[in-house]
Amino acid sequence: MSLPETVEVTTGAKPSGSVIWLHGLGADGHDFEPIIPELRLPESLSLRFVFPHAPVRPVTLNNGMAMRAWYDIISLDRSGPVDETGINESSTILESLLEREVERGIELGQIVVAGFSQGGAIAINTVLRSTKKFAGLLALSTWLPLPAATDKHGADTSLPVFMAHGRFDPMIPMQFGRLSADRLVDAGFDVEWHDYPMAHAVCPDEIVDIRQWLLSVYAA
Numbered sequence: 001m002s003l004p005e006t007v008e009v010t011t012g013a014k015p016s017g018s019v020i021w022l023h024g025l026g027a028d029g030h031d032f033e034p035i036i037p038e039l040r041l042p043e044s045l046s047l048r049f050v051f052p053h054a055p056v057r058p059v060t061l062n063n064g065m066a067m068r069a070w071y072d073i074i075s076l077d078r079s080g081p082v083d084e085t086g087i088n089e090s091s092t093i094l095e096s097l098l099e100r101e102v103e104r105g106i107e108l109g110q111i112v113v114a115g116f117s118q119g120g121a122i123a124i125n126t127v128l129r130s131t132k133k134f135a136g137l138l139a140l141s142t143w144l145p146l147p148a149a150t151d152k153h154g155a156d157t158s159l160p161v162f163m164a165h166g167r168f169d170p171m172i173p174m175q176f177g178r179l180s181a182d183r184l185v186d187a188g189f190d191v192e193w194h195d196y197p198m199a200h201a202v203c204p205d206e207i208v209d210i211r212q213w214l215l216s217v218y219a220a
Helices: 037-041 084-103 118-128 174-186 204-219
Strands: 007-012 017-022 048-054 055-058 064-070 110-116 136-139 161-168 191-196
Touching: 017 118, 017 136, 037 191, 048 084, 048 204, 084 110, 110 118, 118 136, 136 174, 161 174, 161 204, 174 191, 191 204
Parallel strands: 017 048, 017 110, 110 136, 136 161, 161 191
Antiparallel strands: 007 048, 055 064
8 A cells, every 4th residue: 555645744854753643524644743843852852754635535524525634524423424445545644654754763662643634533443443552642623433453453552542522522533532432441452641722623722732652551
């Protein structure tokens, strides 16, 4: 499988870790690029941020309009049909990006798998279907797209997990994120949960909390 185009930013000359961060529906790899300076990471922590572009595909919920999407959105109903094939295909893309970071000299244990909204759903799914140990999982304003994936998973439950959501999110109700976090806790993960007075977005307080979490992950 060919790798997607990516936007990449390094915070130092020789990165010792990587953060692969997937954007949400209709956005692209540039979407979270501006967050890097806002994280105010210390000079001693050199990271490579990799922001891949999702493939362009028709999205059923948007009247079949083609846009960047990690998988098709058929319904917003939690009990509605889910594009499991598309989810797993994008998880394979993410796994290929993880392998490339290893080839570039970054150990898997130094890579954070991250995503916002639809990208966060792929991040969670990828972690659950892998038996490898990553540095952490950062899942923002998102949900568990395939709940049954927690039933028989081989993932390392010692993985640090950060999940955050807006209390007034009109796109993905916070209840979806909270239920997904609870499902991960039931599966054995220790989830650090945060919620904020915002909609489907990222707020300054959240960035501060993400910074602290990243510092704790890479200090371990």
